Structures are given as C-alpha cells and as structure tokens.
Amino acid sequence: MKLVTAVIKPFKLDEVREALGEIGVTGLTVTEVKGFGRQKGHTELYRGAEYVVDFLPKVKIEAVIDDKQVDQAVDAIIKAARTGKIGDGKIFVRDVEQVIRIRTGETGPDAV
Numbered sequence: 001m002k003l004v005t006a007v008i009k010p011f012k013l014d015e016v017r018e019a020l021g022e023i024g025v026t027g028l029t030v031t032e033v034k035g036f037g038r039q040k041g042h043t044e045l046y047r048g049a050e051y052v053v054d055f056l057p058k059v060k061i062e063a064v065i066d067d068k069q070v071d072q073a074v075d076a077i078i079k080a081a082r083t084g085k086i087g088d089g090k091i092f093v094r095d096v097e098q099v100i101r102i103r104t105g106e107t108g109p110d111a112v
C-alpha cells in the first residue's frame with residue numbers, strides 16, 4: 001500500500017475527487033494548506049531582490065491506495081488537476097506499513 005499525497009489548486013478538488021472515485025478509490029483525507037513551490041508564492045521585487053510575501057492556499061489530498069492502483073491514481077490526479085500553469089501542484093508517494101479499520105479490526109489492503 002502507498003500513501004498518495006497530492007497538493008493541488010483548491011478549485012480542482014471536486015474534479016480530482018471525482019476522478020479518484022471513478023477508478024475506485026474508497027477513502028480520502030482533505031486538508032486546506034498553504035505552501036509555495038519554485039516561484040516561492042507571490043514574490044515582490046524590493047531593491048532588486050525577490051522577497052516572499054505570502055504562502056498560497058492549496059488543498060492537500062491524501063489517499064492510501066493498493067500498490068496495483070497507484071499508477072492509475074497518479075495519472076487520474078494529474079489529468080484532473082492540471083491546468084498547465086504554474087502552481088498546479090505536486091504528488092508525493094510513500095510506502096504505508098499498515099492500515100487497520102477500527103470498526104472491524106480488518107488489516108492491510110482489506111482495510112483500505
């Protein structure tokens with residue numbers, strides 16, 4: 001199992017959620033976050049130097065996904081979240097050791 005974390009533009013949340021739903025992703029956690037990438041959010045020129053003036057609002061989506069579906073999920077996120085403009089976001093993929101469904105005690109991929 002992998003944890004797929006995507007930081008995206010907030011207005012793309014619905015499209016990404018739908019795209020993940022279509023490929024059978026069963027659960028998601030969504031958090032409002034702020035961040036910056038290579039352009040360092042809004043930048044401002046002051047005496048010839050660029051200064052960071054803000055973090056930009058983004059939405060972070062976290063989904064634990066069976067290994068077999070990870071590539072499909074990443075593709076779906078890219079397709080739904082991409083505008084082609086700067087700040088479209090990033091996707092991080094990490095290994096997940098264990099998942100436990102609290103109600104039933106199921107573990108591993110059955111609990112996802």
Ligand SMILES: Nc1ncnc2c1ncn2[C@@H]1O[C@H](COP(=O)(O)OP(=O)(O)OP(=O)(O)O)[C@@H](O)[C@H]1O
Nearest residue numbers: 007034035036037038039058085086087088089090
């Ligand atoms: N290296 C990173 N580590 C953690 N979070 C990051 C990293 N890079 C980007 N992010 C998060 O993703 C958001 C969107 O990043 P963004 O798409 O601007 O990346 P970028 O590398 O600047 O690409 P682009 O040139 O397309 O804008 C940031 O606001 C930040 O929250």
Ligand SMILES: [Mg+2]
Nearest residue numbers: 037038039087
């Ligand atoms: Mg950027």
